Amino acid sequence: MPGKKIFISGDEAVAEAVRMARPHVISAYPITPQTVTVERISDFVEDGSLKSEYLHVESEHSAMSAAIGAAAVGARTFTATSSQGLLYMAETLPYASGARFPIVMMNANRTVATPWALLSDHRDSLSQLDSGWMQVYCEDAQEAFDMILQAYRIAEDPRVMSPVMVNLDGFILTHTYEMVDLPDQEEVDAFLPPYRTENRMDLEEPRTVCYASLDEYMEFHMKQEFDMRKARAVIAEVDRDFGIRFGRQYGGLLEKYRCEDADAVIFTLGSVTGTVRSVIDSMRGNGYRVGLVKMRFVRPFPEDEVVDIAEKVKAIGVLDRDLSIGYEGIVFSNVSSSVLRACSAPAMVNYIGGLGGRNISKDNIQEMFLELLRAADGEKGKRVRFVNVGSEYDG
């Protein structure tokens, strides 16, 4: 298939990438909720352009369990989910990562009930941060396409051998259309060779996987942690190689935008990044020294990069589209713990916004930057602020 540029949704971009990654087994449950990604993939299986076994499973728990079974014989696998569905499969996430199966899953970020709300935030995926999965967040459909291919390379790297969750903001990315550059299949095959592993059951040399280990349980997880740390370098390496081959590079674990000489930066995940970029451009035009840190991977966490940023800026705002009720935003907690390692102590403010799809406007972002710049000058304010809510709620 020769390369081409086509106008497709984020969902379809993921489906196209999955077709080019040639997984052996797709397992998918169509609801709770799901996206058209799995419908497009089933079209590809039907028309023969993707030679995969497609399993129609009865739940997300079974979707991941079937992927685990397929991975256990050495198959490349794909599944996709969202929101309640991700929570329903939660038991199986550490199961897959503990067994060191490099499963790739798309998650359409949507909020979790109750109250029910269909729109996007990151409460679903961030609740699974400790599951042993790598988590990457995409800004647009092109990045989603590219990250599916990169996710397989990273996950299947023998130094890493851990699953990856590729996150796209529900509706904002999954259901909107963009021009997406699809590479040539041969180029993809050269970038992503077939998956080969010893971590599988084998008819010639029978083996046990997913077993019990009492005495070495800690060591198993220490190894998992050490390999996840190695994944930081692998992610950067894969990003560079992808850039050389396809001309698009994302910065690895995180991307800094106009951070040089910035006094205040905002950390973002996902699609809101584009809005923050444009606010920065216009504020920079008016002389404000503001920048953006687009968190791409939250696991593995870009610890050193965050420390480095913290040592250069005077104020950090973290825009969380989630909330760990009883404390603060989950990304803020993570960023704060790395900032503590820095030699300087920038002012830190947590902005909780966009829950259940609540809009985060350019004005909201500009207000955040102005507040952060005041904090950079030493003004004391609240640690956690709620964005775009009635002032009576931001008590």
Next chain:
Amino acid sequence: MADRLITSAKELSNSEYFYGHRACAGCGGSLALRLAMKVLGPRIFVAIPANCMSATSFLHPQVAFSVNCMISPFPATGAVLSGIEAGARALGLKDYHVVGFAGDGGTADIGIQALSGAIDRGDRVIYVCYDNEAYMNTGIQKSGLTPYGSKTTTTPAGKNFPGATGRKKDMFEIVAAHGIEYAATASIGYPEDYLRKVSKAALCQSTSYIHVLAPCSTGWGFPVEETVEIAREAVDCGLWYLAEYENDEFVLNKMPKEFTPLEDYLLKQARFRHLKERDMEHIVHGRDKKWEKILKNWK
């Protein structure tokens, strides 16, 4: 690779594929696994959810299987089996069986959704439910297959309740209602019937299901040397039955001329020893109603 019907223990391989496990003395479940694997041979992928067999056999590095095997998430035996089969098919593997061994709770309660999904997809996998009529691994709690009157740690027998008060789910018929290619009931007390059924399941081109009664000396409360005898008696007294479902028909394999006394079977077991006359009558009534239906509708 099992490629023919096996009707006698003499036809079995001397090889052991399940060896050195730490199950209790007199464990019926381990017999069910050992015999089935002897029929299926070494080229198999085994998935077992949380149950006695995984708890006593999967402890790294002393795993008791000499074949490919994995523990599946508790609710997901059916889905894991499907995944293994799909992966093996996609990778072009040849001459193998995919088999799962789940307990009664892992099948009839938490695993019923994934089992139903696997049958619905028709994946070529063999699902064996070894039924010891309660959650034995975790200390004898009631499952959906615990029979009326059985004392468990969550259905204590006392002044107000005679132990479990529910009705044992008809898993065999629930499975058959999917229109599965092959389903059967068996008992480790009738091993040759069981072996034949496992070998028949291995010949299927889609999903097959075997529900084998596997008494638990610890949970049922009988001497460890009587496991096979009790498993036989369950059939002889009419509380269990040997049957098959294929080609849309139910076939009864063994019609007892007359049932052995129910009380003998029940009172041998500590879990039933508290039963009163009226409880016994309730059990007899349930048994007779079931047999009435079997004799009327099955071949």
